[in-house]
Amino acid sequence: MTYELLQDYWFILVALLAGLLVALMFVQGANLQLGNRNLTETQKRMVLNATGRKWELTFTTLVTFGGAFFASFPLFYSTSFGGAYWVWVLLLITFVFQAVAYEFHSKKENLLGMKTFRFALIANGALAPFLVGTAVGTFFCGSNFTVDKMAIANPSAPIISSWGSGWHGLEALAQPHAVLLGLGLVCLTAILGGLFVLNTVDDIDLEHRMRRTVRGFLLPFLCLLISWTAILLIKPGFAVAEDGTVYMEDFKYLGNLLEMPVVIVMLAAGTALILYGIFTGAFGKSKSGFWPAAGGTVLVVMVIFFLAGFCNTAFYPSNEDLQSSLTIRNSSSSYFTLKVMSWVSLFIPFVVAYIAYAWYSMGRKKITAEEMDNKENKY
């Protein structure tokens, strides 16, 4: 195995984790329903209990996504997390509140009241996909940082990565293209959330409402996705020359797409699956639209990562100093670390298998209104 192959392999794995993370953000999307005034209290509790049995999976995927990025591309981790400070802190806080909200919200001792924790779940439902989407959006617009590895030899100013904007990440909100992706992700996860509830809860009225939700988010989602993709394909991109020099290249991402036929197939299949899932959920009678839509989401997110990082492209570009841009080659861990981790990654199918088995075992009995009245463990 060559170093380059290992670097590419780990970028693919990070992309896969990102895809799984976005797909699993159906938890966030479904929790938006807690703010839906048309839902009864029992229906809200069914939604809450449906996501309550899955949120840890999303949370764990986020942690693993962060861990995998740290392990395989530590320069990205140190530069982005240390620089875009407020974005990551904000994301962190919404997830921290979400993690405790399930356990706390219905307890009378919770001090802040049920409404506060419900609000925390809704806030996480909107902000988490928005922040993740906007952060990934900066992969194509660039951020304001510089990287100088020589700094560590200078005791008076030893920090390698510096951020150029005092907004520390929030300046990405002024990048319309990145924001489009953030908003698109909010719509997509809301749709996935609706489809998940449809798939998990056995309640006719809630079923109708979820189909209506999916229909409601469909148009904004399509508009955002199409406009973001159109801009991406015509905008100049951050190309990397053979000697490592970074320069701007017209139609870079369109070029990347055309250069990778497999990615075109993935994009087509992913989009088709998402649309199929949405249409069966929104207009058909099937309750299983979640599965194709979630699978399609994984594929499409992976495509976004591939377009950002492969074909000699800087996946985390710097507007402040083009040559500080991060590439798969200059930001990764060493050969042996990647090799050791690659061996460990062989366990992933095993992990996926037991998650699938547990999911299947738990999902055989759908959540019902009667269950909400039962005294057994529930949120």
Place this chain on the structure above:
Amino acid sequence: MDIIIWSRLQFAMTAAYHWLFVPLTLGLAMVMATMETLYVIKKDEFWLKTTKFWMKLFAINFAVGIATGIILEFEFGTNWSNYSWFVGDMFGAPLAIEGILAFFMEATFFAVMFFGWNKVSKRFHLISTWLTGIGATISAYWILVANGWMQNPVGTTFNPDTVRSEMASAQAFWEVVSNPVAVSKFFHSVTSGWMTGAVFVVGVSCWYLLKGREKEFARKSIIVGGIVGLIGSAAVMLSGDASGIHAAEFQPMKLAAAEGLEDGGRRAPFTIIPGIKIPGMLSILATHDLDGYVPGINDIIRGYTDNDGNVIPSVEKKMEMGRTALDALATYRELRETNPDSAAVARAILDENVQYMGYGHLEKPEDVIPPVGMVFWAFRFMIGIGMLIALVLLLTTWLSWKNRIADKKWLLWTALWCIPLVYIGGQSGWVVAEVGRQPWTIQGLLPVNVAISSLSAAAVKTTFFLFLAIFAAFLIIEIRILLGTIKNGPKISED
């Protein structure tokens, strides 16, 4: 206060807060898994109800533990940017493995355990309960591999081209994984968690006995909890002994600070409290030899010869070598493309001095001394509380076994008060481990002042108070909910 202090405070607060929840998760998992096993074997509904009660308390605690764990992970990047790059190659692999092998196990089977009573078979449920605990334990191993590496950075090579510590061979990975500091830390931390879980179960059960409620539930819970706690106590003592040996070998300054030992020597005494010393005991604990040499703070500053005859240079000398390494690094990177021969010379100088590179960032030799008073007293709290708890566990378990505990009010009260004490003991242990290794984020290689992110002190100060408010609120809520659930009781028997 500057950015370094605020960054340290924020990380210390998050880590200490996280460690309020993790030990209870580790310990309670073992207790309730044992109880559920009893239920499956004996088919006795009593054990089912008992398991479910402790599981309810487990779940309340578990969520906050998970929530604070992710903050720690993110803070490596957000507040310790240089550190993240410098150690990413070493530290990232254990974290990634932790994610793949442990986190998902913990998260997946927690959901089955908590919600699956009527959805999966008894056997699958029992396996899920054990796997939740095992997942948490495996997770602890990998995070302690990372922590152990910071205390004793084995298997690493500094690469001047990438400017970081790297794993240079597959052999290096095994060195990191089997780092003796990591292994003893793992056993010490996890089994201290068993003690915490046990003390929690025993203390709460004693409260029921004091109130004359749930007597059978309380007595049997004390026996199961007590046995887990006693096994934990024995393992904590054994691994604590190993930790002492490792500190003497790899972090002599930490040991000197923990002992308040200014000037060391052979037959060094162990200070129980200031003024009361056991002659020669420290030498025995630190080297397993009465005549073993233990360096004091001043010896380390001045330089000394260790028990293997190695001459350890003075801190001033190390600082000089560190600066030479940093200069050579700068020269190497400047010349590596234009003048390979001169670069090779600089590289050789760097390699010769690189083991002390971190010292090049220090301003004065005294910078290597951690806050002695804090470490000294934390060490005594940890040991004193640990011994008291082992004794209380022994007594409560024995008397419960003999069914003679209910009328021993003084013991019931003591066991109840052991709940806050066990947390103070656990926190003290981490103060010894982490404050004791200051100023290093990575022993000898990277001091805290070089490990931070390029942020303003005001930004970190803001997040510090933000997290402080969130943590305080969550802690109050958690305790209120736990107390409410305990007061409500398992309602198994109202005898």
